Amino acid sequence: MSIRAKALLAAFLVTAAAPVPALAQAAPASSIPAPSKEARPALAALQKAVNENKTAEIPALSQAALAAAKTPADRYYAYQLQLKPAVASKNDDQLLAVLEGMLGTGLAQGADLANLSFNAAKINYNKGAADAAASAKAATQIEQALAADPNKSDYYLVLGELRNRQKRPAEAVAALQKAMALDQAAGKPVDQKVSDRALAFAYNARLPVARDLAVANLKAAPNPKNWRAAIKITEQVGNLPATDKVDLFRLQRATSSFEGEADYYPYVDVLMTRGLPGEAKAVLDEAFAAGKLDKNKPMWRDLYSSAVTRSAGDKSAPNGDVYLGRGDYAKAAAAYRADVAKGGAGADLANLRLGIALARSGDKAGATAALSAVKGTRSNIAQLWMMYLERSA
Template sequence: MKFTSTLALGIALALGGVSIAAAPAQAAQEEAKERKFNFSEKARPSLAELQKAAQAGDQAAFQTALAAAQAAAQNNDDRYVIAQFQLNNAIQTNNEDGKLAAIEAMIQSGGATQAELPTLYSNLGAIAYNKGDYAKAAQAFKQLLQLQPDNKDAMTNLAAALSQQGNPAEAAALVEQRLQAAEAAGETPPEGLYKQALALAYEAKSPKAIELTRELIAAYPTAQNWRDGLMIFREMRNPTGDANLDLMRLMRAANALNGERDYYELAEAANTKGLPGEAKAVIDAGVAAKAINATQPAFKDLLASASSKVEQDRASLPGLEKKAMASADGKLALATGDAYYGYGDYAKAAALYRAALEKGSIDANIANTRLGMALGLAGQKAEAEAAFKAVTGPRADLAGYWLLWLGQKA
């Protein structure tokens, strides 16, 4: 992240007994207004020399005159205008250290108006941040927030500086505060704000990160956001086996599989679970999306393995379905439902998942998750929602992501 400062200070001095007209930073006022300064008699000659050196563009003479003026300064107005000269010179010479020193001098002079201080602190924070002085940047943004508690940019920038100082938890709380303020005002927060809050919460290993992934996906349901959100969920909760398979299936349903690794992981997991039809379908989808090259050894071998089993596997399903319906428990019904799901026969899969739930002796949370998946893919949204809402325990969060997908489904 790089902040942009908004400095645009211009100075027109009329030394010799009258006044100085100063135009403070443009962002600090609607229009420049003439300001009267009360210079000390001791500082006037030095100020005149400083103005002369500035107009001549002679850096050596300017630095000499600057030191002399600083030594001669007696009051706030003296110090403030000297710092303005210093700042203009730093801007003209693109001297970042000089800008920082000048802005700090303007603030410390006591001569800056209340209207100017927010812009000065904003620029001080921006320049310090870009130089890597995050402590100074954070302090500047805190001062700005004291002056303007509702300044959204200051809140976000302070969060960034705190994060760079190794304090992601405090930074995350600040960005979340801005999110909540926007939502309370009936606004949709910018996508970048959600992402900043999520990145900070994830860095802090906060459980809030999972909630933020859902908020991001709900507001901005892009394929990339779906993938990022689900990958963060996986890294934080570490689902394995069936839970990871169902997470990858959701990634596929949300069109969020991205690249060879994702397609291979899902296809390999399905094939290992004895679902060759699903494994082949995933690889075929990857080829169609031009995301994978099926002639590569890993995909070629996996496709050959799955394809060799498909005909026999599919032919066995009617018999397995009959046995499952006659079985005393729901284990075979659940497994046969998985097979039908893999072949895209969601109606039969749903019927078998319902049978598995009725017969029992299975994990009801797995069955309800997959019942919701099958019904959702079959277009039965109300029934799918009921199934997902029946999921409890460790799978509840995963079911929550499926519910989010269901709500976005046309």
């Protein structure tokens, strides 16, 4: 992933022309020693060419200024004067040479040190996709930037990408979380792209924090994409039996967050296996009507035919699950209340499904009480249904 520069480097001490937009201000005059007497003529000639935008003369005058340099301060000024034309050139190699030249003098301090290091790190990161040495330099430079200024969210974004490239996903996620926290503290909205990136790092590395990130994304933006991510990660990390997964699939149905066959099949399959063909038929009817599944595809055609036949001849004794599958939420709630009253090991499952039935019927108070009573491994499922409840009409 390439990191795009937003803007580069305001004018530094001896650049008399208008500053390049947007970053740190010039260092105070006392922070860098004055140039030596020997270097001043070459520096003055270079400054004149830069101020008058004589771009053809600048490369030779830059080399002359560096050749005349006797002190670190002389070299700093020689590179600093090249900064504006290097930015204007849009040549990353040229700009990197200038940035690293200034850093190499050891004279940059404070905000200037942070700013120079950050911009050098961005360029080296982009080069590092094909150059391990450049990536290593980028890591050193971004750490240097953060040491000089630990409160810039952009710095942590670069650090996060570098740590991910270095196969250090936990640190990558932590860096992106720090960036988001700094933006929030500054009153800025969380960047969804950054949040998605942190979630991708955590999910790909199977980090426990992945579910927390998915839920945070969902709270910030309860759209179908984020509902699906939170539901699927909860399913994958929860080691849930199929009988419990069906309650997550039902939440996908309620939030319209199915994406395709891979989402629909486990739901329909578990419904048919558990003897709930009426619910399977209803799910397939919705998917066909919405164009999410091809009803003429043999797999779905056969499943649908089986669901229709079995639901028409279903003589099973009604219970909470059957009523819930049929959408008869009042009868489902009554059955689950009876199960809750029995107590024992089945109370958590009964409370979960009581909460689902009440949530689907619009009884927020009752659903909240039931879902809040769910403990153990099913509590994560109850948490998501509670979020659905909070956002339902």
